[in-house]
Amino acid sequence: MSTNDVVFGVDVGGTVIKSGTVDTDYSLLDRERRPTGAGMGTDVVFNNILESVQALRSRLPEGSRLVGIGVAITGIVDDVNGVAIHSENVGWNNMPLRSMLEQELGLPVGLGHDVRAGALAESSMGAGRDHSNMMFIAIGTGVSAGILVDGRLVYGDGYAGEVGHVNAGLNEPCGCGGSGCVEAIASASAVARRYSRLTGIDVEGAKEVADRVSAGDASAIQVWNDAINALATAMAWTAGVVGCEAIVVGGGMATSGELLLAPLREQTHRNLNILRCPEIIPAQLGDESGCLGAAIIGWDRYRGDAI
Ligand SMILES: [Zn+2]
Numbered sequence: 127m128s129t130n131d132v133v134f135g136v137d138v139g140g141t142v143i144k145s146g147t148v149d150t151d152y153s154l155l156d157r158e159r160r161p162t163g164a165g166m167g168t169d170v171v172f173n174n175i176l177e178s179v180q181a182l183r184s185r186l187p188e189g190s191r192l193v194g195i196g197v198a199i200t201g202i203v204d205d206v207n208g209v210a211i212h213s214e215n216v217g218w219n220n221m222p223l224r225s226m227l228e229q230e231l232g233l234p235v236g237l238g239h240d241v242r243a244g245a246l247a248e249s250s251m252g253a254g255r256d257h258s259n260m261m262f263i264a265i266g267t268g269v270s271a272g273i274l275v276d277g278r279l280v281y282g283d284g285y286a287g288e289v290g291h292v293n294a295g296l297n298e299p300c301g302c303g304g305s306g307c308v309e310a311i312a313s314a315s316a317v318a319r320r321y322s323r324l325t326g327i328d329v330e331g332a333k334e335v336a337d338r339v340s341a342g343d344a345s346a347i348q349v350w351n352d353a354i355n356a357l358a359t360a361m362a363w364t365a366g367v368v369g370c371e372a373i374v375v376g377g378g379m380a381t382s383g384e385l386l387l388a389p390l391r392e393q394t395h396r397n398l399n400i401l402r403c404p405e406i407i408p409a410q411l412g413d414e415s416g417c418l419g420a421a422i423i424g425w426d427r428y429r430g431d432a433i
Contacts, residue, residue: 132190133428134182135421136175136197137240140164140215140267144413145178147186148421152251154414155190158182164216171216172223176230194234196424197227198243198416200268204284205423208237211284214301236420236427240264241287242279243419244409245272248374250422252410257372261364262409263289265357265386266377269309275368289364294356308360312353314378321349336382353379354389361390362397365404376409383408 129150136145139162147156158181163170179195186192201213208224210216224237238246245254245262254260258277264270269290273280280286290309291302298320300310310316314332321335322328325345329335338346361373373394379386391406411418 128191130190131193131428132186133193133421133424134179134195135417135419135424136178136195137243137416137420138162138171138175138197138199138216139240139416140200143174143178144417145182146414146417146421147182147190148418148424149190150425152418152421154418155187156182156185157417162216168217168219168221172226175227179231192233194236194424194428195227195231196236196238196243196420196422196427197223198238198240198420198423199223200240202284202288203237203239203242205238205242205281206283208235210237234424234427236423238420238423239270239272239284239287240416240419241270242272242281243423244376244411244415245274245287245374245419246279246422247411247415247419248376248409249274251418252415253374253407254372257370257405259369260372260374261287261361261368261370261404262374262376262415263357263361264377265313265375265379267313267315269313269357269360269377271364273364273368273370280368289360292360294359296352296356308356311356312379317349317353317379320352321346324349332379333381336385339385351389354386354393358390358393358397361394361404361406365394365398366401369402370404371402372405372407374407374409376412376415380408 146154202211210218210221210223227235248254271287293306298310300307317332339350395403
């Protein structure tokens with residue numbers, strides 16, 4: 127590997143594909159954003175991934191050599207075999223995306239889950255870098271986690287970290303068809319939806335509910351506390367099972383800062399009784415964590431020490 131080698135990290139979100147050129151020091155040298163095209167068919171999404179790659183390739187920094195690509199996607203992902211198993215949003219259904227991209231691009235391509243990619247990035251260059259036992263939980267339109275145990279990311283055939291679809295005890299229908307899921311109570315969209323249903327007042331999103339919590343609105347506080355309780359249950363169980371030293375909180379809800387984190391910390395620690403209480407801290411890489419994590423996957427694939 128030469129110092130002029132670069133990879134592309136491509137984070138395929140539900141709405142936007144965020145990609146970038148990343149060097150051996152994990153500096154982002156170039157960025158590219160374009161719509162995912164979710165809902166327009168997987169062919170369109172596949173094509174948009176290719177176009178993101180072509181755009182970055184067309185303006186590679188002078189003298190640099192593209193050696194691999196890492197792609198992080200949403201949904202249930204088999205990182206080890208490079209298969210997009212399922213995504214409600216994008217429409218993946220057992221698609222061998224890694225080999226399809228390698229064939230099309232003629233380069234080593236690593237495929238991973240977007241939140242596990244975020245966990246990789248936060249654990250190597252973000253808020254979790256001092257911890258070999260950590261969980262990165264993304265609380266945005268959905269709720270999902272990436273977990274490192276003894277410094278190793280846990281895959282579980284693509285099912286590890288899916289704390290968003292565990293029943294947290296409330297009778298609340300979830301988009302997955304289940305009921306009481308953490309995601310149905312604590313995701314940013316769930317918080318906004320539950321507040322509107324309770325009060326009949328339309329809100330823009332969870333941020334507006336957070337503002338109403340600060341202003342002392344009893345209904346907003348109730349919805350917010352339900353979200354805290356659901357998340358604290360999931361986080362305490364995860365920490366109890368795998369021994370997290372740190373829980374790094376990212377995603378849209380994390381922009382509420384201590385309004386979310388302080389009660390979450392208190393409730394999670396209370397749930398853990400005598401057990402080691404993890405630090406509960408905000409993510410540091412913002413919405414670049416998926417792209418940087420995808421780049422890590424790309425480097426690993428190129429070096430051949432991929433999962
Ligand atoms: Zn669910």
